[in-house]
Amino acid sequence: MKDAQLADIYKEQLFLQYARIGKCLSSERRLEILNLLSNGSKAVETLAHQSGMSFANVSRHLQVLLEANLVKFTKKGTYVIYSLANPLVAEFLMSLWKISEHQLSDVPRLKQNIYEQYKNVRTISKKDVLKRMKTGSILVLDIRPKDEYETEHIEGAVSVPMEELDGYLQTLPQNTEIAAYCRGPYCVFTTQAVEQMQKKGFKAYRIEEGVYEWRTS
Structure with a gap:
């Protein structure tokens, strides 16, 4: 395989991975969940209460966020506690808010x-x-x-x-x-x-x- 073809394949696969994050963040509800988690770890029940969403809807959105490795969870008794997977996620959210304020009237x-x-x-x-x-x-x-x-x-x-x-x-x-x-x-x-x-x-x-x-x- 020629170098140019290898470079094209690499580029395509790389941007596909970037797009995983973009697709995950295309939901305003998932952005809201991430915003809540940027203030601290929370149980699914707490996220449902604070967001006004049903337990089932929150769980579905969390699954998508998990698949994109943007959140992680631990178990505490019968509760599942979610948090941001990395401080970089919070930094990204803050950048997104700033970009939106500057670019979207x-x-x-x-x-x-x-x-x-x-x-x-x-x-x-x-x-x-x-x-x-x-x-x-x-x-x-x-x-x-x-x-x-x-x-x-x-x-x-x-x-x-x-x-x-x-x-x-x-x-x-x-x-x-x-x-x-x-x-x-x-x-x-x-x-x-x-x-x-x-x-x-x-x-x-x-x-x-x-x-x-x-x-x-």
């Missing part, structure tokens, strides 16, 4: 449309948060589920999942200043939490970064 438009519903919610920069954390003049809340907080969180942040926020706020002095974060720039939960805190009279801010963005910025 609908992405920033969708983001703008949702945040226009919360015009009174203010954002605070990482620099200002770090400065004020050093002086103890601001409280940082992680409003993600506790399992995600336990996997990784911003140093000094307190875990207060959304469903516990009301009760927690009742324990704080009214003059407490708060900054909250969730799963990153596209997570609406942070904005909703900050609005909730503002309505109760607290001076509250939204941190746009999630844990990954905070760590890598």
Whole structure:
């Protein structure tokens, strides 16, 4: 076989392998599952609850992700716990979000449309948060589920999942200043939490970064 033919065969087979990843990621539901797993390992039941999908649908999508080696699993008693197969998968997801925001006009438009519903919610920069954390003049809340907080969180942040926020706020002095974060720039939960805190009279801010963005910025 000639060198040119060998090169063509190699190239074709190589791009077929790349296409396996591309085909796997062509489902918005599988992207959502990967996004959830980028915040920590989760049981199938948890993925179903947090994504709003049925157990059966989540299981089918996980099988496709397994075949592409994008996720892995372990067993803990009767539960099957899934996680990203490699930190590179999380890095790829972050790159995909950035490319989409830069190249697809609908992405920033969708983001703008949702945040226009919360015009009174203010954002605070990482620099200002770090400065004020050093002086103890601001409280940082992680409003993600506790399992995600336990996997990784911003140093000094307190875990207060959304469903516990009301009760927690009742324990704080009214003059407490708060900054909250969730799963990153596209997570609406942070904005909703900050609005909730503002309505109760607290001076509250939204941190746009999630844990990954905070760590890598």
